[in-house]
Amino acid sequence: MGALLQEVCTRAEALHIPLSIHLDLTYRCNERCVHCYLDHDDHGELSREEVFQLLDDLAEAGTLILTLSGGEPLLRPDFFAIAKRARSLRFSLKVKTNGILIGPSQAALLRDYGVHQVQMSIYSHRAEVHDGITKIRGSLARSVAAIRLLRAYGVNVAIATPLMAQNFADYPGVRALAAEMGVAVTIDPTITPKIDGDTSILRHRISTQDLQSVFRDSSLVGDVQNFSACTPVDDDVLASYPCSAGHTFCYISPYGDVFPCVQFPLPCGNIRRQSWRSIWVDSPELQRVRSIQLGDLPTCSSCVHASGCSRCPGLAYMEGNMYGPSSADCEKSLARTGVVPKAWQPNRSADLIQISLENCGR
């Protein structure tokens, strides 16, 4: 993140402005990715009018960056009306799609509306691997064709590649494909539980050994020695917030449910029952999330990784305690540095049975 954007984020945080919003327009999808954290049914999506009202409210609240996602957002017949409305309200618009429904007319609209970025997940440069993950034969070819089409229309495209056991060995191939198409790529080894708490999909996570291998790849992390170092913990770190969830970022489901983040399923309100402003300002859950500083975390605040850890409060919440550690991030810290995190160290007897002794004199 650039210094100016960081400064804008810091000011937005101080002013409690929801600078960035992730809005899922639908959970319906035309792919069936093995690691997806959503169901794919329609439980009563927001109508176009409800979405329009929400966009008006978000613009009023100061939101600048709006991500439209899903599910596959282009499955909604009113997707382009919503995108157009969003741009008329001067949001910086990002769209997450698998590209299967993007042809020349859709690419032209995304260009004409000034969409800032279209993001697509590409799991592998090999069809048998990518299509095996999406469970749709031909999906790699169609997504890659959409990327090339969007690029031809001058639309900014980025590739996201979640790393799983199935595609771990293929990220160099994806990066080469991305370079050939002139698009950026982000590699991410994070696989989260389903939004309903089902952890069965975590079996797709890469092994600790593979995680270590990723963190030793200088083409990904830069200076490996620097990346692997434990950084010191000071008072500024302990007074900092874990992440932007609930501070300048928020997630809204296709049904109007508001959560601090996509992977932080703490219900904070619903825009069908309350105004956006009342949820954002008054929700006790959001206020609680906002109140948590790193120093308040009983285990993580005294962990050697406190300053360098990517601890996700949402994953901690899904493990049962938003003040606790996130085991996935403990594993990342261990793989990155080789140092066992506090949460995984055995309790010492002195912690179990404590004796206080004071010499009071005679």
Add this chain to the structure above:
Amino acid sequence: MFVARSSAVAARLLEEEMVIMCPRTSKLFVLNAVGSAIWSALDGGTPLSDLVRDQICARFDVDFETAMAHASEFVQQLAEHGILITAEQPITNQVSLENATQEAG
């Protein structure tokens, strides 16, 4: 000179400073209070000199010549980045998303 805001950019007022993102270049701009006042007043149909007199000199402690010189430089810089559009005639034919929100649905 007549000046209009490009409909291609994203913008939001953060307290009294306008934050602008250009999707084409991914560049971020932050305008101070005076720049934000000019930005908000630009409508494509009012001469820049009138906006400077009515919106800047009337609100900020600055004489017209100084304000006009700064405003012209400000407009030129943002126009070079495609953030603003300038013309010698009123700008009325820019494709405006604001006026066309009903068409896509």
